[in-house]
Structures are given as C-alpha cells and as structure tokens.
Amino acid sequence: MGATGIDFEAVFRALPGAVALLSKDLVFAEANEAYLRLSGRTREEVLGRYLFDVFPDNPDDPAASGMRNLHASLCRVAASGEADSMALQRYDVEDPDRPGTWEERYWSPVNVPVFGPDGSVALVLHRVEEVTELIRARGTRSGGERARVLEAELYTRARELQELNQRLRDAHAREREVALHLQEAMLPEPDPLGHHSAAVRYRPATGSLNVCGDWYDLFDLPGRRYTAVAVGDVVGHGLRAAGVMGQLRSALSAASRVAAGPAQALEVLGLYARFVKGAESTTAVSVFIDWSGHTLTYSSAGHPPPVLCAPDGTVTFLDLATDPPLGARPEHVTRPQSRAGFTEGSTLVLYTDGLVERRHEDIDIGLRRLADSVVRHRAADPESLADALLTDLVPPAGITDDTALVVLRL
Template identity: 60%
Template sequence: MGEPGIDYHAIFEASPSATLVLSPAFVILDANPAYQQLLGRTREELTGRNLFDAFPQEDASEPADLQASLRRVLENRTQDVAGFVRHAIEEPDRPGVFTERYWSPVNAPVLDSGGRVALVVHRLEEITDLVLASGPDVDHRRRQMQLELYTRSRELQRVNERLRKANARERQVALALQEAMLPAPQPLAHHEAAVRYRPAVNTLNVCGDWYDVTQLSGGDYAVAVGDVVGHGLAAAGVMGQLRSALSATIRVVDGPAAALDGLDMYARSVDGALSTTAVQAVVDPDGRRITYSSAGHPPPALAGPDGIVRFLDAATDPPLAAAPDHTPRPQATAGYNEGTTLVLYTDGVVERRGEDIDRGLRRLADRLAEHRSLGAEDLADSLMGLGLATDDMAVVVVRL
C-alpha cells in the first residue's frame, strides 16, 4: 500500500485524530488511542461491538444520519460526512459528572483489490468548541443556531457531492447516447473518409450536429452533415431522429434532393426540428461526379490537388420545415479529379459572432489549400482547429 518500511499501524496509533476501523457491518475492529482518550473507553471496551450499540443515542435522528452516511460509503465507495453527533462523556477527574460534547463524523472506504469495500475508516472531528464558543452561559437559542448552521454546511457538502456524482452519471449516459447515434462511418469501397464531432463546452458531451457516411448499392456512397438548432440533450434527441430518417431515406430514393424532400416532410412532425440545416451528397466514384442538395447549410468544399478550392453552392434551399409549404428541393452535380478532397462541415467550423461568414469560408479554403497533402484523418483534426469551443462542430473529410 505504500513505501516499504512504513509502519501504518504505528501511524494509526500515533494519529491525533480520533479514529475507528469498522467492518462493512459497522462492527468496531480497532480504535486508536486518540479515540479511546476522547471518549474515555478502552480498546477492549470498544472492539467487537457494533458502532450503534457502543454509543446509543436518545435522539434517534443522530444515529439514523450516521447510518445513512455509512451506507452511502458502502454504496458509492467514496468518502461521506455525517451530521453532528453528541455524547455525554464522564469527566476523568469528576466521577459521575458528565459533559455533553459534539462531533462531526467523517467516513471513508478502504477498498480491496476487487474494488469492494473491505473496511470503513470512521474519524471524529470534535466541534464542541464551535458549539459552545460563547462559554458555559451561552444562550440556548444561539447554541441551537450554531448547531443548525454547522449541520446545514455538512448537509450542503453531501448534496454537492451527490450532485457531482449525478452529473458524472448523466455525462456518461449522454456520451453513450451520442456515440450510439453517431457511430464510426462504414468503410468505403474506393476512398478514405474521416469524421469528427465536438460538442460545445458545458453541454454534457452531446450536441445537435451530426454526420453520416453510407456505402450505397451499386458502388456510390452518400455523405451528409446536419445541424439542429440548440445544444445539449434536447438537440441531440432531435438530431438522432433526423439523422436516422435521412440515412434511411437516401438508401431508397433517387438522389439527394429527394432525400431532403422526405426529411423536410418528416421534420414538420418533430418537435424541435424547425430550421434544422442539412446537406446531402452522393459520390459516384466511377463517373467522378458529386450530386448534392442543401437545406440552408454551409456549402460543401472541394479542394483540388492543385490547391484550388470550390464551394458547392448551386443547390441551396431554406432549412428544414422553414418554408410555409413543402416544395421540391434543387439538386446539382459537380465533377472532380483524382486526388480531390470533399469536405462537409457544420457552421461551427466557419462562423464566428460578429463576423461575416465569407471570412470563415476563406479561412476554411486557406486551410484546405495549405494542408491538401494530408490524409483524411490528419486533415479532419486540422479543420476542427478552425472552430471555437463555444459552438458544436462536425466534419466529414473524404479523399477522392
């Protein structure tokens, strides 16, 4: 457990903190001298007894609070602080005279190699001086207020710890949800593809941006990105519905425009989907053609091996469900040369508050031209560096 030669039992014996070692059933296994002196009991009088039998209380709320704290240690395997407890202690030099004293118990687990609680360390912090800070003639109401303030501070510590653990669990659930809705892309038959997404800071690791890379029958493949308005779990829930719907639709319709038509009609029935943007592209590797359609989304970029960057903006329509009536969406086709890179992205890559989007598009074009020799994975990492941490981001890079 530590450096060789350290006598941990001697440390336990010499510790000035009053400490018990408990079994998971709360039986006292050992008591250090500080604890024995503080409570006026010998080790023989304490060991082998249940903690609550050794120190019965008239006020049932005190052992109940301590028991709850110890149970939390067993369940959560982390340190926990109980509310104050009080004992009437016989004064050493005045037999038959008892003084009421107050402690705050701190409980901590000792785990075995399997991560189970093997022992519980129960340490007492005496707070009698705090309670009786004004001397023996202190007003009863003032004493009660001191006790109440101290107890509430301890309760607040426990509440904060429970909130921290709840937030950690929520983050784990949110991350698992996001990973399930945004799986790794399918391998493409002819080209290398890389995807990235990054939620905005303080959004539980989830966002409303999405990507999709789908190998279609016949050798073509579909690439899409989209962006739901908002952040966090609500946006991620809408994102999951729209991404799944578009991924299914592009497999059964003729082209990107028809896929976005179907998605537009579906989005009108989904709460929170209004004004979602998306772009769908289908790559024909045999004919070296890209057919695409956009619903209010920033235009895909084509970076040639010569460093020239084109933006595919010839088939742009309003965002999903934004128009009063559904109308068929436009579609366009662009050719490409071998060695070209196709990039789809969300607005977090190019937009900054107070800045014209043309400047963001220029930054993207410059980065693509500068790093055109990079592989898809490295280029995706580089493009993520263009955005700010305050916005969601998603990127798809395909080396054609």
C-alpha cells in the first residue's frame, strides 16, 4: 500500500489497457493481465525474460521491422528519460500453440520512463493497443489493398506527429539556451566580502526545461557590519521564469539594503510580488550575518532551511522562522524572524530545492544527505565544499530541477 492507502500493484494489474514494465535491459519486470491476455502469454512465459526472446520478429518475413523499431524506441526512452509514442507497427506474433505459425498483428505502442528515487530512469513502461481488427475490417470491406493503404496513411500521420514533436523539442531547446544565457548574465560572481570567503554555484536541470527560476544574492550592507545572503526559487521555467527571477532578485536586494532585518525585506518582496505576473508561490530565504556579534538573523518564505555547521560538525537547520511562500496569503501579515549564534570557522549553506528533493522521496532524506555531506567536507574551503556538495548530492543522471547554492565560511 502506498502513502495514500492505495494498492498500486492491484491498480496496475486491473488496468484495462495492456501494460508491461521493462528493465533498462528490456527484461520483463511485470505485466498486467490485459497485456498477458492480448499477447497470448502466461506470466511464467514472460517475467524475467528478455522482451525480444519472448516476441521475436517473424523469420519468414525479411521485411519485418517491428522488433528493430520497438528496440530503438525503448532504448531511446531508457537513455533520454523522455516518453515516445511510436508510429503504427506491424509486428507478427507466433502462435504459442502452433510453433512456426505467425499471426499478422498491428500495434500502437507508447513507451514511458519510470524514474527511481535518484531521478534516473529505473524502468520503462510499455503500453500497447492492438488495432489489428480495425485494419482487417477495412481490408474486408475494400480488399487487401485498402488495408495496406490505411496502414500507410496511419504510418504517415504518426511520422508527421513525431516530426512535429521534434520541432517542438528543438524550439524548447532554443528557448532553454537563451534562458540559460539570461540566467548567467543575471547571476554574476559576488563581490568580495572582506576577509570572509564564499562560493556560489548555479546548476541547470539536465535535459529539462525546469531551468532559470532559481537565484542567489550575496553582498555587504553599506555602512553596517552585516552581510546579506539570500536564495530564491520561482515557480515555472524558461524565459518567463528567468525574467521573474531577475525582478524578484533585484527587489529583494534593494529591500535588504534599507530593511531592519530579513523578515522586513521579505515582507517588502511579498508586496512587490503581488504585482509581478508569475511571481506567486515563489520561495525565498534571507539571512543577515552580524560578523561582530556572531549571530545569524534569518527569515524564510516557504524555502528549505539553510544549514549551519559548526567546526566540530554540529549541524543546525535554520528552520524556526518559516512562513508560506510569496503571495500565498491574500492579506499582508508580518513575517517571522529568528536568530542563531555561530562560532568562528562555522559554515553556512543556502540552497534551492533542486539540491535535495527527489521524486518519490521524503525531503527529510535529502536534508539528511545534505547535512552528512556538509559535515564530511566541513574542513574544505567554500569553493571545494561547494563542488563536493554537488558531487555528493547530484545523481548520476543529473538533476530534474535547477539548483542554486551558496557556501560561506563564517
């Protein structure tokens, strides 16, 4: 049973559509009753076996291409993490009761990635719909030639759809590239902070449009003994998110220079965000560092808590002043603010949720992973520590959301 109380295994088995789950090596991990019934195979004949050992191409048809086309689609989904709706396929199936006898069948397959906890492709969901009867019915009314013409028409339409999808992907890729250049221009390296060292990082999502909504900011407050540091995350992606990010980053930077503290700066940002389309539900956290008083004053608008690591490895999450994201309340409410002391040589880490959140995983697991990594590398300088955190926390397949990261040695 899942966290919702739903037995998803029972749901999978009861699905009326024919669905199978394959490993990345194209070995059957599971198949529902509709798939077994449609393919004419038992569970024992399928599970644990290579797909194309169970369903090879017709050796008597040298033009058969169903296996080759399906193999290419499944491998592409496993490698790219993107779904693929295939064109209509003729894929003959051997009669299990009459070896060597092949039935002409027509299929419409859809292959979809299933991601594991680390964000990489763990399984491929293979769904098939059989349209053999439709092809045969057309052929009966108008002759075999009509069936072949219909097959060609369906194939052509499917190819046109695939080409349209490719053009859309190309357009998205161009938008992603422009948005990333804009993001880079708006997130320059911070100015030096006296004798205090700091490192910043921005990592876009891998092969995804979930980019350009995250920001960081870090600067000394003029005429005071404080440094302000902030990170934020705009809901959305692409050029629009990059534009909203730039407006909110500038607004928070300006507010922090005149506000009495981080809570007041976030209040001003929240009021401003009401007039910026696309700014609703943005999260942000702001920390004012008092170097002489050795205190951190912080406030959060729905953002994951900063990490404070003492030289001895004691970790504190700054989570005592968390309020809803920007625009979540219809009326203006004073935001909370809290303080934490620090000892010289401590490390402060601010980040966005792309660093710690993973599909189908409680965020507390990601936070513990972050804390363990900070403790393990706490003796490193901020530049080395920032690189180590990304190495430890970014899965091999890359992140599915962009990530901003700030590391300061206090």
